[in-house]
Amino acid sequence: MTNDGGWFDRFVDSLPERGWFKFLSTYVVVPYWVWRDPKPKLPGGPRASAQPSENVQRMMNLIMPLKDSSPIGRAKAALAIAQNVDEIFAGLDNVGTVHTARFLLLDDYICMISVYDGDFSNYIRDFIATIGSVFDEVVSLVEGGDDLIPTTHNVERFIDWVHAHDLFQAPDFPTDLFGLQDTASGRSPDSPPHELRSLPRELILQLNANPNISLGGGYRAYPGFSAAQVRGKFGVGW
Amino acid sequence: MEDPGIAERLVDSLVRPDGSPKKRPVHTIGIGATGSFLASHVARDYCISKHFQGTETPVTVRFSNGSGSAVQHDGWSDVRGMATRFHLDDGTATDLIAMTLPEFFTPTPETFLDFALAAKPAKFSRESPWRKILDMLKLTPPMRDPYPGETVRPDEGAMRFADRNGYAQLAVFQAAAIGAPASYDRASYHAVHTFVITAPDGTRRWVRFTWQPIAGVLDTNPNAPPEDVYLQDKLRERLALAPARFSLMMSIGEIGDAFDDPTRPWPPHRVRVMMGTLTLDTVVKDQEADCERLSFNPGLLTDGIEPSGDLVLRARKDVYEISSKRRGAVPCPFSRSQANDE
DSSP, rough: OOOSSHHHHHHHGGGGGGGHHHHIIIIIIHHHHHHHHHOOOOBOOOOOOOOOOGSSEEEEEEEBSSSSSHHHHHHHHHHHTTTTHHHHHHHHHHHHEEEEEEEETTTTEEEEEEEOOOOOHHHHHHHHHHHHHHHHHHTTTTTTTTGOOOOGHHHHHHHHHHHHHHOEEEEESSTTTHHHHHHHTSSSSSSSOOOGGGGHHHHHHHHHHHSSSOOOOOSSSTOOOOOOHHHHHTTTOO | OOTTTTHHHHHHHOOTOOTTTTTOOOSSEEEEEEEEEEEOOOOOOOHHGGSSSSSEEEEEEEEEEEEOOOSOOTSOOOEEEEEEEETTSSEEEEEEEEEEESSSSSOOOOOHHHHHTTTTTEEEEOOOOOHHHHHHHHTTTOOOOOOOTTEEEEEEHHHHHHHHHGGGHHHHHHHHHHBSSSGGGGGGGOEEEEEEEOTTOOOOEEEEEEEEETOOOBOOOOTOOOOOOOOHHHHHHHHHOEEEEEEEEEEEETTTSSOOOTOOOOOOOOOEEEEEEEEEEEEEEIIIIITTTTTOTTEEEEEEEEEOOHHHHHHHHHHHHHHHHHTOSSSHHHHHHHOOOO
8 A cells, every 4th residue: 555654654564574573573572462461272173052053064173293203203103094094984984973084294293184063072982982092093192192092991081182182263253252262261251342453462362372273164065064964965874 | 113213313424524415325436237147946945036936137236335435446445335136027126235344333223323423434643653663562453554635534433433342343343454356246245134035835044145256256455556446447347348247145044143133244154055146247328327326225125035133124224215315316116115115
């Protein structure tokens, strides 16, 4: 946009793109605000909702830090999945509520990305019941995972652990972040309302608490329908 | 409406100092086009309205800039409007009024009056460089620099209102950054309000409509100097080359959704139905007679579509009619006949 506010105004407008100002922001300004207004880490996974279409095609973005992120450690993680493909696929068929699921090796993490129907805890319970042994192998490669083995004997703790490693899902509507932060801090949501211009700062501070997040609830090509409904419609159900 | 005078006061509140009494108080600058709407093969399963039965329905569309300024500033960040009139085969009509903002500012006519008064375009001071630095240190965005020639704007008042009224925050936040479309046919337009449609088996569904451009959404570069006049020329050029098309998408609400509150958009995970395709092929020749003097009205509905309990939707019917009378437009269809009335 045209700026006719003079050279100093143009200079100020350019500050966010200048290296020294980025350095100042990253190492002084943001840490100051983190100290002054710390945000609790917001919980992962989809939020509770009464609406049917919010309870189908739900996302799980499970991000698990590898104990050994060297090429050898990563190869072990790849083998743990590759050697159990039959067990994973049969298990997912038996769970029956999963639209898609896949494992990724991403930087220092092994990730399980899936889309499922219904309650989160039940989904994890079903998973452990059907492919618990695979998860034992996976979590043995992950930081903090040893205490959960065997997962079939530590179901509730495993559910909490998965929840903690599932990505926070940013709200579909940006200003809803205020209410989520209020609730996490034990305050009444948006009462009183927040200063609207503080929203970018609230997002920056939240990204300090939750560095990895899912940006919104995602696109669905056939929204509102469960895996069972889709299978039933096409005559391939079980 | 409970307060019979509020529609008049709403129209009064919307008038800008740089507007014109002979034009609309908002969405003042616009251009009309004509074409047809063809319902999808599933539309008739959801709604008994004539234009959803599968035969081509002639349409008149008016695209507009949301501002009430009588001076054209296409390149300024602003909400855009798309008013569509379906000319039904029995001689009646039904309108669908949509805009690029996915939600409204307030949940009731009374609160909208408060908002309109608070956000009335007013003189403002350019934010000083020192104030901008302070904003940056607070991790808040500086207020937008004025456009060349911009002397009044609603931004400061709207922001103050949103700081006091949480329901306005989403719309004010999104409107502040909405930008300018590359062309009127490269934007999505949301009808914002909930309507109740009736299916052939009598099933009633609470739904919201959105026009999605088949050419895709495309905005101008917000960092480039804005052009004041280009949108109408772009549309003329576009339609001279080939028709512009939009899909009419319908989201079906679920129990617990904000049926009567236009400040709350529905999440994108609701069941969506593709209700039909709009094809625009001709720019209206006599814009003044056949577009600018037309009176669109979100309350002009037809059998099979009813208003929800949304109080703003119900109030807009009177507001549009009063506005139409004041500028001496073609009388609102409500004035001629109640055939289409709710």
